[in-house]
Amino acid sequence: MRIREHQDQLRERVRNLLKSGEIRAFIGYRSGLRPSEAVVTFASEPGEADELILNEFCGLGLGRYALDRARAAEEEVEEPPLGVLAKGCDELALQRLMCDHRVLREDLYIIGMSCEGMVDSREVVRRFGADVQSVRIDEDEVIVENSGGSHTIPREEMLLDKCLHCEYSLPTEVDEMVDGRLGEEPVGEMDFSPVADIENMDVDDRYEYWSRQFSRCVRCFACRNVCPACSCEECSLDSWEPEWLSRHTGLSEQFMFHFTRAFHVAGRCIGCGECERVCPVDVPLMLLNRKLMRDVRDMFNVPEPHIPTETEPLGTYSPDDMDGWREGEG
């Protein structure tokens, strides 16, 4: 994978930006405990730039991490901006936060990177154990080497699910690119057919399906905490007074929680798949998100509902809005 070849370039650039005081810190990746793992790191000293990595495991979304470190109010911007590495999905996350007035563009210095899809490190460990020495993406195949030799697997089986649906892998509104734009081709394609499969079930089967999924949820809120569209300072789900959501985890409350989360991001979800990626029990949250995304596209005539704008379809009113219930059309 070509992005690896630009790791030294990134380190040098970030080191120089920190040394010259052009940025106050940088959000990127460093190696995790396993070779097939990349975790988030915050570099604030020039020497810390040497820990930065660029490889095919850098799939974890970085945009949301800017929320705690960047500023939202113009008058407070006195320090140099915060540096952040951005793939296409990270750029959308940052745009979402900017449109929601949660971070300021002037307070960010965005270093873009081309993305050819990222490998699911959990899948690598599941299949090949923890002693993976290298992973390469070669067109439609992923080549993994471990102590047992070299293994070639179809790309679709090893990429993160979010990448297989990604049509926005190349960031465009960045301050500089670390790799000079490696490829313009989208990695994946937005596919709504799994949504249609659920819609085509009869109502009892559909209820049974979602009951099974939601009853596994342990309400860890990781899906909310990682989401760039869920950035309210006070979340109604945390409120005790009034208690909008009961702490009881019976099925009706589980439905309530999941509908609340999904409707909160309807028309604002960027499709980054982070919520589903972090879920410890594999609740298929992207099915709900994509259902709402497709409905927003069709009902409100928004061709690209995952691209953030300041006027969201469900945040504005027009007398021409669809009103099927009142008119008996829905």
Ligand code: SF4
């Ligand atoms: S979602 Fe797109 S930009 Fe993000 S890691 Fe996957 S392919 Fe890259």
Ligand code: SF4
């Ligand atoms: S991350 Fe998964 S388990 Fe945790 S609250 Fe969300 S859906 Fe439930």
Ligand code: SF4
């Ligand atoms: S709901 Fe999921 S896919 Fe949508 S923006 Fe939030 S984390 Fe990303």
